[in-house]
Amino acid sequence: MEQKKIDIIKKIIWLRLAQIFVNQRYKKGDFLVPIHLAMGHETIAVAVDEAMGKQDSLFLTHRNIHYNLVKMGTLKEELDEYYLKSDGLAQGHLGSMNLSNPDKNINYTSSILGNNLPVGCGFALANKVKNINGVVIIVTGDGAIEEGSFYESLLFLKSNNLPSIVLVENNEWSLATRINERRANIDFSKLANSLGIEYLSLQENDPFEYKDKISLIRANALEMNSPVLVEVKLTTLGYWYMQSEEHPGGKFINYHGGPAPEVDEKEYPQLVSSNEDPLFPLNNYLSEDELIDISNELSEQLKEEIS
Amino acid sequence: MKYVQYINSLLKEHVSNNDDLVLYGQNVDAGSCLSGLTRGLSSHNRGLTINTTNSENSLVGIGFGLMLNDISSVFFMKQMDFLLLGIDQLVNTYNVIRQKRPSASFTIFPVTVDSGYEGPQSSLNNFDDFCSIAGIEGYSFTNNVDAASIISKHLTKPGFRILSTGQRILQQEVLDLQNLYEDNDCNYFQYKKGDDASIVCFNNSLSYGLELHNVMRKSSIESSLFSVNSHLYSNYSRILDDIRGSKRLILIDDTKSRNRLSDRFLVDVLSECTLKNKIIITRTLTDESFYPCKDTLDIDYNKIVNDITL
Numbered sequence: 001m002e003q004k005k006i007d008i009i010k011k012i013i014w015l016r017l018a019q020i021f022v023n024q025r026y027k028k029g030d031f032l033v034p035i036h037l038a039m040g041h042e043t044i045a046v047a048v049d050e051a052m053g054k055q056d057s058l059f060l061t062h063r064n065i066h067y068n069l070v071k072m073g074t075l076k077e078e079l080d081e082y083y084l085k086s087d088g089l090a091q092g093h094l095g096s097m098n099l100s101n102p103d104k105n106i107n108y109t110s111s112i113l114g115n116n117l118p119v120g121c122g123f124a125l126a127n128k129v130k131n132i133n134g135v136v137i138i139v140t141g142d143g144a145i146e147e148g149s150f151y152e153s154l155l156f157l158k159s160n161n162l163p164s165i166v167l168v169e170n171n172e173w174s175l176a177t178r179i180n181e182r183r184a185n186i187d188f189s190k191l192a193n194s195l196g197i198e199y200l201s202l203q204e205n206d207p208f209e210y211k212d213k214i215s216l217i218r219a220n221a222l223e224m225n226s227p228v229l230v231e232v233k234l235t236t237l238g239y240w241y242m243q244s245e246e247h248p249g250g251k252f253i254n255y256h257g258g259p260a261p262e263v264d265e266k267e268y269p270q271l272v273s274s275n276e277d278p279l280f281p282l283n284n285y286l287s288e289d290e291l292i293d294i295s296n297e298l299s300e301q302l303k304e305e306i307s
Numbered sequence: 308m309k310y311v312q313y314i315n316s317l318l319k320e321h322v323s324n325n326d327d328l329v330l331y332g333q334n335v336d337a338g339s340c341l342s343g344l345t346r347g348l349s350s351h352n353r354g355l356t357i358n359t360t361n362s363e364n365s366l367v368g369i370g371f372g373l374m375l376n377d378i379s380s381v382f383f384m385k386q387m388d389f390l391l392l393g394i395d396q397l398v399n400t401y402n403v404i405r406q407k408r409p410s411a412s413f414t415i416f417p418v419t420v421d422s423g424y425e426g427p428q429s430s431l432n433n434f435d436d437f438c439s440i441a442g443i444e445g446y447s448f449t450n451n452v453d454a455a456s457i458i459s460k461h462l463t464k465p466g467f468r469i470l471s472t473g474q475r476i477l478q479q480e481v482l483d484l485q486n487l488y489e490d491n492d493c494n495y496f497q498y499k500k501g502d503d504a505s506i507v508c509f510n511n512s513l514s515y516g517l518e519l520h521n522v523m524r525k526s527s528i529e530s531s532l533f534s535v536n537s538h539l540y541s542n543y544s545r546i547l548d549d550i551r552g553s554k555r556l557i558l559i560d561d562t563k564s565r566n567r568l569s570d571r572f573l574v575d576v577l578s579e580c581t582l583k584n585k586i587i588i589t590r591t592l593t594d595e596s597f598y599p600c601k602d603t604l605d606i607d608y609n610k611i612v613n614d615i616t617l
Contacts, residue, residue, distance in 0.1 A: 129354060156360060156362065
């Protein structure tokens, strides 16, 4: 396998390991700030990182750890930010839910549903004024798109011919309610089509498919001076089953934020044996032993970094 | 000249002197151009002028996004109540942006609807509340002098603020005044000096204060006249000195805000000045206040003249 592909696989495993490191400290009660882990979101974060050009910019949500970590490539600065240390990524001024990193093209992050969409629109408009040939990538979720700003922003981006990607991480859940428990289904394809916007759907976490397709639609956004709507179906891992008299088989508890109680350090950090875990499809490309070797190597590096 | 024409001429002059300025809002370059407020700005603006969608929440966020990317902008808005839709951005986004101390400017320029008869909606003039909610700089103006200073100093100054004037005032002839004093940041202006009483006007109430000053003068009562333009608390030392001298305060505030800046000012007056008399003129709001009405303050100037010297 070519080295570039191995590097992508390494990034995905490293992202998982780094989050498990954070989770271990979170479970001990180390952090005062609320953190929303993004285990299960690694493939899309790596694909976006791989596809981004130097003049592209990212606008994130409260669940931003995967993008912040992959853009940094190190854990310590982000960990220190969670500890609110002065040498943290944002000098302890932003914590987790608003963590941005303009040096790495993460220009704004908001903890408020739908809030980052308009700010990304304005940033894209400024790119146009300044003749900057970059794509603004605005990450949002299946809950945030229920806000009016989602539609308003798509309309503004299209009306003003702004190269951009609106990326919906669809994990089905908004806190404790699934989509079908709270609203009608939204057909993104038809919505995008109604506005004359290209639409792309991704699922199953194949790292190379994600990378190639995100790179392609980024190029399309630039060429067409238009937004592209991307829906990524994924599972936020860390969910668990709570035993009780009422639910002897265990009640499903969705992971939204905070420590994931049943996620621990282990030899290989895959959590689920299906494509809902971004580490599972990696078995299609490398053997179990090879993946474990990579994981061990990266784990040692992480321990050394934060020791 | 109508005030709206005067403000429009100030805007044209200022816009002409800026590069890469984005002017935007609904109908800013179409139709009546917000009753003339923004007419012709596009031909003076070397940057973009955009007739936008009806998306106030997003349009506020877009201004902050432009700011993050070093582009200054002015978002013109026909009515201040439209800004209610942008409160998330005004508070949550601004609380992040303010940490970054951007070099670009973002100004929201809504018209305060105070002409009356709009009914229960579209009659919001709660400028104090908007500024209070996130410590946002805000300046209102009512005449030739304060408008020229505020637009010149604040329209494209780095940072974020709201500028506004009244819809009723915009359709009147320019209130042509000369000022005796102007606070460095345009927080307040003094227009008259007299030893017998101090008239301090808030929000868009200067015209009432000027009328009162003239009526009092006919009764040989000389009064100082101030207008507080900033909607954030500031240092009022010159006004307080004047009140200490006259020992008589007449405060006029036509805002509908429940969180009035003038109340905070009054705390300073009561704690730092010894008064012989004070008259406070503010709105008493009831459910009926939001029926269509003329929306102006009813002031019995002759009664004030009699009462203030008691």
